[in-house]
Amino acid sequence: MGNRSSSGIKKTFRFADLFAGIGGMRLAFEAAGGECVYTSEWNKFSQDTYKQNFKPGVSHKYDTDITKVDETTIPYHDVLVAGFPCQPFSLAGVSKKNSLGREHGFRDKTQGTLFFDICRILDAVKPPTLQYKKLVCPPNLVLTYLPCFFA
Numbered sequence: 001m002g003n004r005s006s007s008g009i010k011k012t013f014r015f016a017d018l019f020a021g022i023g024g025m026r027l028a029f030e031a032a033g034g035e036c037v038y039t040s041e042w043n044k045f046s047q048d049t050y051k052q053n054f055k056p057g058v059s060h061k062y063d064t065d066i067t068k069v070d071e072t073t074i075p076y077h078d079v080l081v082a083g084f085p086c087q088p089f090s091l092a093g094v095s096k097k098n099s100l101g102r103e104h105g106f107r108d109k110t111q112g113t114l115f116f117d118i119c120r121i122l123d124a125v126k127p128p129t130l131q132y133k134k135l136v137c138p139p140n141l142v143l144t145y146l147p148c149f150f151a
Helices: 024-031 044-054 091-099 113-127 137-147
Strands: 015-016 034-040 062-063 079-082 129-132
Touching: 015 024, 015 113, 024 034, 044 137, 079 113
Parallel strands: 015 034, 015 079, 034 062, 079 129
Antiparallel strands: none
């Protein structure tokens, strides 16, 4: 890990950015002194923008589909920044999926199971901190699944 981030702030911790989008959370964590060592984003257009905004470094690993990643290949990090898509659980998302006759919650095989990929990575890497990046997290998810990783 180098001494300074792109903003000139001394790097004091390492983080991984899941469901990274175009890198908004990375900007915030780098501004706070973090070094991004891992990124995962599946959306092609977001990937293109992300890669224009952040040139790959020697100590940075980038994957596209987190469901296909071997969690033991993810570099150690102090903070896991993650927030899977909320549509399978949000009121608006569930209403829309119901109106279309689609599964929601954990039964949504595309987006509803991504939470378990976060759990899989937490279990393998055991970072001291999880920054879950959603304004509203379904409390039953956190209370049911996360305590086992921090015991």
